[in-house]
Amino acid sequence: MSLLGPSKADFYTVIVGCGRLGSMLANDLSNAGGEVLVVDKDPGAFVRLSSGFGGLTAQGDATNIDFLTETCRLSDAFAVVIVTDDDIINIMVAQMAHEIYHVEHVITRIYDPDREGLYQELGIETICPVRHSAKRIKSMLTTSHEEGASA
Amino acid sequence: MKRSVLLIGGYSKTRSLATSLIAKGYAVTAINDNPTICDELSSIDGLEVVCGDSCEAGILDEAGAGSCDISIALSNSDARNLVSSELCKERFGVPKSVSIVNDAKKLEFFHSMGVNAPISVAHMITSLIEQQAFVDDLENVIPMDHGQIEVMELRVPKDSPHAGKRIRELDIPGDVIVACLLRGPRTIVPNGNTTVLPGDRLIVISGQHLESDSSDDSEFLNDMQDVRS
Numbered sequence: 001m002s003l004l005g006p007s008k009a010d011f012y013t014v015i016v017g018c019g020r021l022g023s024m025l026a027n028d029l030s031n032a033g034g035e036v037l038v039v040d041k042d043p044g045a046f047v048r049l050s051s052g053f054g055g056l057t058a059q060g061d062a063t064n065i066d067f068l069t070e071t072c073r074l075s076d077a078f079a080v081v082i083v084t085d086d087d088i089i090n091i092m093v094a095q096m097a098h099e100i101y102h103v104e105h106v107i108t109r110i111y112d113p114d115r116e117g118l119y120q121e122l123g124i125e126t127i128c129p130v131r132h133s134a135k136r137i138k139s140m141l142t143t144s145h146e147e148g149a150s151a
Numbered sequence: 152m153k154r155s156v157l158l159i160g161g162y163s164k165t166r167s168l169a170t171s172l173i174a175k176g177y178a179v180t181a182i183n184d185n186p187t188i189c190d191e192l193s194s195i196d197g198l199e200v201v202c203g204d205s206c207e208a209g210i211l212d213e214a215g216a217g218s219c220d221i222s223i224a225l226s227n228s229d230a231r232n233l234v235s236s237e238l239c240k241e242r243f244g245v246p247k248s249v250s251i252v253n254d255a256k257k258l259e260f261f262h263s264m265g266v267n268a269p270i271s272v273a274h275m276i277t278s279l280i281e282q283q284a285f286v287d288d289l290e291n292v293i294p295m296d297h298g299q300i301e302v303m304e305l306r307v308p309k310d311s312p313h314a315g316k317r318i319r320e321l322d323i324p325g326d327v328i329v330a331c332l333l334r335g336p337r338t339i340v341p342n343g344n345t346t347v348l349p350g351d352r353l354i355v356i357s358g359q360h361l362e363s364d365s366s367d368d369s370e371f372l373n374d375m376q377d378v379r380s
Contacts, residue, residue, distance in 0.1 A: 063229060063230060063254070064254065064256075065254065065256040065257060065260075066256070086230075087206075088206050088228070088230045088231055088234050089230045091230070091233075091234055092229065092230040092233050092234065093230075095233070095260075095264060096257075096260060099260060099263055099264065100260055112207075114207070114208065115206075
C-alpha cells in the first residue's frame with residue numbers, strides 16, 4: 001500500500017466491519033470504481049466479498065490507533081463507513097475518525113434509536129436501520145390498509 | 152451532603168475502589184452488566200449496585216448519574232469506558248469523569264473527547280517499575296504531568312552540615328522548589344527564611360529528573376541522597 005497507495009483524489013473509502021452490510025457496501029463501491037479498503041477483526045469475514053471485489057482488505061482491530069494510522073491510512077480517507085455489529089465500538093471509531101484523522105465523511109450504523117440523537121449532536125452521520133425499517137414497515141402497513149379499505 | 156461517585160464496569164478495581172471510597176465517606180454506586188458480578192458487588196456494605204448496560208441512558212439515570220459528582224469508568228473495553236463517560240458528561244452533566252484507558256495511545260483522544268482524567272494503567276505501572284529499578288536512592292518519586300515534573304521526599308540527616316541553615320542559604324538548584332517541610336507531625340510551608348533541622352523531611356518538586364548519581368546535583372541534594380544508601 002505504498003507507491004500504489006490510495007489518495008484523497010480517488011475518494012478512498014474505508015469500511016469498518018465486513019458483515020452483511022459492510023460486504024455489500026464494499027462490493028457496490030468497488031464495482032462503481034471507488035478505492036475501497038474493508039477491515040475486520042475476523043479474517044473469515046472477507047469471504048462475504050464477491051469474487052470480483054477490486055478493493056483491499058485488512059485484518060485488524062479498528063479501535064487500535066496504530067492499525068488505523070498505518071494500515072488503514074485513515075488520514076487519507078475521503079469517507080469511512082462504520083458498520084460493525086457493536087454499536088459502542090462504532091461510536092468510538094466514528095469519533096476517532098473525526099477527532100484524530102479528520103475524515104470528511106463519517107457514517108456510522110447505530111442499532112439503538114435512543115443513542116442516535118446524542119451522536120448526531122457530535123456531528124457523526126448515523127443511519128439507524130431499526131428506525132428506517134420501522135418507518136418503512138409502517139408506511140407499507142398504512143398503504144395496504146388504505147388499499148384494503150377502498151376495495 | 153455526601154459526594155457521590157459512580158463506578159462503571161470492571162470488577163477487582165471496582166471492589167477495591169468501592170471499599171476505599173465508602174470508607175472515606177462517599178456515596179458510591181456501581182453499574183455492571185454481569186449479574187454474577189452484581190451479586191458479588193452487592194455484598195460490599197454501603198454499595199448501591201445497578202445491573203445493566205452502562206451505555207444506556209436509562210441505566211445511568213437509575214444509578215443516579217444526574218446527581219453524581221464523579222464518574223469512574225473501569226471496564227476492559229475502551230469503547231464502553233468512553234461512551235459511558237461521554238453520556239455521563241453530556242446527558243447527565245456529571246462534573247468530573249475519570250476513565251481507565253486500556254490502549255495507552257488513546258489517552259490524548261480521551262482527553263479531547265472531554266474525559267477529565269484518562270488513566271493508562273500500563274503507563275502507571277511502567278513508571279513505577281522504572282522508578283524502583285533505576286531511582287532507588289530517592290524515596291517516593293511521583294511522576295506527574297507525563298514525566299515533566301517530579302515530586303520527591305528527602306530527609307535531612309541528623310548529622311547534616313546543612314542542618315540549622317535557612318532554606319535560602321542552601322545550595323538548591325534553580326528548578327527545584329522545597330514545597331513543604333515535614334517536622335514530626337507538623338507540616339510547614341517553608342519560605343527562604345525557614346530553618347532546616349535534622350530529621351526534617353522535605354517535599355521537593357523538580358522540573359527535571361534528578362539522578363541519584365548526577366554530578367550536577369547541588370551539594371545539598373547530594374547530602375540528602377546519601378541518607379538513602
